[in-house]
Amino acid sequence: AEPLGIWKLSGPAATRLVPQLERLGALRSAEPSRSRDALVRFTDPLATPELGYHLYAVGADQAEPPGPGFPITVLDSGIDLFHPDFAGRPDTIALNPQSVDRDDQDTYHGTTVGSTAAAAVNGVGAEGIYPLARLRTYDLADLSDSSVIAGIAAAVKAGPSVINLSLGGSSASRAEYEAIQFAVGSGSLVVAASGNELGAGNPTLFPASYPHVLTVGAVDREGNSSVFSSASPAVDLVAPGEDIPLQNPTDADLFALESGTSFAAPIVAAAAAWVRTVRGAMSPTQLADLLRSSATDIDAVGFDERTGFGLLSIPAALAAPIPRNDPQEPNDEVRQVIAGGLFRAAKPFVASKFAAALDATEDPADVYRVSVPKNQKLTVRVTPTADVGVLLLEPGTRPGSSRRIAVSDRAGRGVETVTWTNRGRGAAVIYLQVELGSRPGGVANPGYAVALTRARAPR
Structure with missing residues (x-):
């Protein structure tokens, strides 16, 4: 120098x-x-192999976490920014005022979630999966749909991030669903806890069961599915969710051990932000698929409703090939592809040939805009790897509505072909919809190839 x-x-x-x-x-x-270490990890008192077992279970000890990068946004009960794990922590941004009562376990839930994801390495308390993450926190006034929607809107306004939702209920909300799809379309990955209701009837829970949400179940110290962890086709992967430590905010000799899928979710959310930071730009769909495909299969062979595709593995996610992008997601319905629908701008018209994939819970249908010149006959051939149905739709009388004009839904994996002729006075914009059939045949992420041809229509 x-x-x-x-x-x-x-x-x-x-x-x-x-x-x-x-x-x-x-x-x-x-x-x-x-010699210098970027970060001297596993030195905080609650990060030992015994107390901080969850760090080691997902391989956080096998790779050096990066500096501040792709953010994590925690939508929860707020974070105690004066807690030892957060006091003076850089790159910690409150998107609204944080109202936390240290004597109220419910309002301290968000602090535990935030600590699990991104607690600083500072010689006290716990260590987060991604200690140097850019951490954003939004304090939900309550757990109502409207509060969650407001939090998602604030997260989107702040810029793309991994949004953690350690919450849920048994009632689906159209408005909440659209807010999540808007976040995904704006570049954010949404991670949700699967729920703790396995022993209480195992109801379908939301937002865990919405499409395009990375849903996380819990395992114990031995890697067995937690007895409380909700099971469903929406579970994507699992992470430790039992005995997760949190430092007492006022007594350095005391700590609590918390359990629930609420604390498995931020482990995955933090890992997602870590991987996204190290590996560079990729869509939320690619990032979710990367974490799912690189998970360590446990329990039943292959996908199962208790553990999804397996246990999160940070080293594997850092090394595995990045999955192919599906650039128009989310495009599950007409409203998501038209101008002034869910998004301000319309999705681009599709090319003459392209490929994409579906998923029974994450992506059950794809809709595309197609332009057909006047007096032209459109022919669409879809070659799938599983049973699919293919529809052509024309715009309805209400924004976002549509009417079927051609359908092909043969049993099995055969080629589906639909045609339509534009007899109008000008070019027409119609929609191509590809959806999973009734017998997908157990194919995970079934793919399909589309070929569109246009020819002058016979008189």
Whole structure:
């Protein structure tokens, strides 16, 4: 570093020159060159292999976490920003005022979630999966749909991030669903806890069961599915969710151990932000698929409703091939592809040939805009790897509505073909919809290839 007046010398050269420079009065200082760690991890008291087992279970000890990068946004009961794990923590942004009562376990839920994801390495308390993450927090006034929607809107306004939702209920909300799809379409990955209702009838829970949500179940210290962890086709993967430590905010000798899928979700959310930071730009769908495909299969062979595709593995996600992008997601319905629908701009018209994929819970249908010149006959051939149905739709009388004009839904994996002729006075915009059939045949993420041709229509 010559401009700074700093030089590095070999051992023999330093032994010879340092005394000479000192005699000449030309030496400011001399010191050995020491190795540096980007982050001295697993030194906080609650990060030992016994207390912080969850860090090791997902491989956080096998890779160096990056510096601040793709953000994590926690929508919860707020974070105690004066807690030892957060006091003075850089890159911690409150998107609204945080109202936390240290004597109220419910309002401290968000602090535990935030600590699990991103607690600082500072010699006290716990360590997060991604300690240097850019952490955003939004305090939900309550757990109502309207509060969650407001939180998602604030998260989207702040910019793309991994949004953690350690909450849920048994009632679906159209408005909440659309807010989540808007977040995904705006570049954010939404991660949700699967729920703790396995022993209470195992109801379908939301937002865990919405499409395009990465849903996380819980496992115990031994890697077995937690007895409380809700099971469903929507579960994507699992992470430790039992005995997750949280430092007492006022007594360094005390800590709590928390259990629930609420604390498995931020482990995955933090890992997602870590992987996204290290591996660079990718869509939320690609990031979710990467975490699912690189998970370590446990329990039943292959996908199962208790553990999804398996246990989160950070090292595997850092090394696995990035899945192919499906650039128009979310495009599950007409409203999501038209201008002024869910998004301000329309999705682009599709090319003559393209490929995409479906998923029974995450992506059950795809809709595309197709332009057909006047007096042209459109032919669409869809070659799937599983049973699919293909429809052509024309715009209805209400924005976002549509009417079927052609359908092909053969049993099995055969090629589906639909045609339509534009007899109008000008070019027409119609919609192509590809959806999973009634017998997908157990194919995970069934793919399909589309070929569109246009020819002059016979008179």
